[in-house]
Amino acid sequence: MRALILEDAGGPDALKLGDWPDPQPIDGFTQIDVAAAGVGFVDMLITKGEYQIKPPLPFVPGTELVGVRRDTGERVIASAMFGAWAESVLAPLITTFSIPESLGDEAAAGFTINYQTAHLGLVKRGRLAPGETVLVHGASGGVGVASIQVAKALGASTVIATGSTDEKLAAAIAAGADHAVSSAGEWIDEVKALTGGRGVDVVVDPVGGDMFDGSLRCMAPFGRLLVVGFAAGRIPEVKVNRLLLKHLDVVGVNWGGVLPIAPELAQSAHTDLMQWFEAGLLNPPSGPVFDLEHGADAVRFFEDRGSIGKPVIRVR
Numbered sequence: 001m002r003a004l005i006l007e008d009a010g011g012p013d014a015l016k017l018g019d020w021p022d023p024q025p026i027d028g029f030t031q032i033d034v035a036a037a038g039v040g041f042v043d044m045l046i047t048k049g050e051y052q053i054k055p056p057l058p059f060v061p062g063t064e065l066v067g068v069r070r071d072t073g074e075r076v077i078a079s080a081m082f083g084a085w086a087e088s089v090l091a092p093l094i095t096t097f098s099i100p101e102s103l104g105d106e107a108a109a110g111f112t113i114n115y116q117t118a119h120l121g122l123v124k125r126g127r128l129a130p131g132e133t134v135l136v137h138g139a140s141g142g143v144g145v146a147s148i149q150v151a152k153a154l155g156a157s158t159v160i161a162t163g164s165t166d167e168k169l170a171a172a173i174a175a176g177a178d179h180a181v182s183s184a185g186e187w188i189d190e191v192k193a194l195t196g197g198r199g200v201d202v203v204v205d206p207v208g209g210d211m212f213d214g215s216l217r218c219m220a221p222f223g224r225l226l227v228v229g230f231a232a233g234r235i236p237e238v239k240v241n242r243l244l245l246k247h248l249d250v251v252g253v254n255w256g257g258v259l260p261i262a263p264e265l266a267q268s269a270h271t272d273l274m275q276w277f278e279a280g281l282l283n284p285p286s287g288p289v290f291d292l293e294h295g296a297d298a299v300r301f302f303e304d305r306g307s308i309g310k311p312v313i314r315v316r
Helices: 041-048 105-109 112-125 142-153 166-175 187-194 209-215 240-246 264-278 292-303
Strands: 002-006 015-019 029-038 064-069 075-079 088-092 096-098 133-136 158-163 179-182 200-205 219-227 249-252 289-291 312-314
Touching: 002 292, 015 292, 029 075, 029 105, 041 292, 064 088, 064 105, 075 088, 075 112, 096 264, 105 312, 112 142, 112 200, 112 219, 112 264, 133 142, 142 158, 142 166, 142 200, 142 264, 158 166, 158 187, 166 179, 179 187, 200 209, 209 219, 219 240, 289 292, 292 312
Parallel strands: 133 158, 133 200, 158 179, 200 219, 219 249, 289 312
Antiparallel strands: 002 015, 029 064, 029 088, 029 312, 064 075, 075 096
16 A cells, blocks of 8 residues: 655655555454555654654554544544544544545544544643633644633633634634734733733643743632743743732643543543534644655645644555
């Protein structure tokens, strides 16, 4: 089968289109013929050898996809450990979910990890209640857009988004945010002003670095800060006296890491997400689409942070 193969940990330049053996059946997995696959932050790190899991080279990257199960003929989305940038892949049954035809391939390819992460963060870890306020950093990215929409589906009264350019701020508003403020400006003061000085109840932070530090200064008492990732590069540290004084929670959100502990969360989240999608509360964006031959360009596009939504590799 055709596949995008990583020959060494040299980034997207090391990705080559070639022939790869068909996956062999394994108990607990299903074989999926891939229609399209997403390109995300983990995928970018894997191509550079910077992710904590380093498969033996060469291998086929790609962690999420949309396609058709060979055993049932169902159209599904799935998250796989690796191998999605190919014509066929094995995916765990616990992270394979049926979807309606109304969820198109380009939007579906990047749906699983982003929206499952948003659900885990805002429902399980952030305990978002109707009427509360939410601040979403990196709001035009995949997790950011998903978090805006999941927060509104859960009844958040106000969602404030941050972004680095006018285009990204406009994308956050289009995704459903009530307000968008520039991360290059006095965003802490703006967030305080938009909440009447009280601060926000929940922060979704896939950025880290200075954005994390500033978030602690604009949170309401009993607020929850969700640590999703560190796109800025710097892993921040917490002075816990600030948590004590304002009764704040800082909690980790790692969807892939929670599955071995509580695998049932994935299906229950998917049930909620599909109900919200069918009700028109979720509108997953389609990112730029690249064919398999130019899949390396999708990784470059993501690496350059030009992405609004998630880039997609069209396989079939």
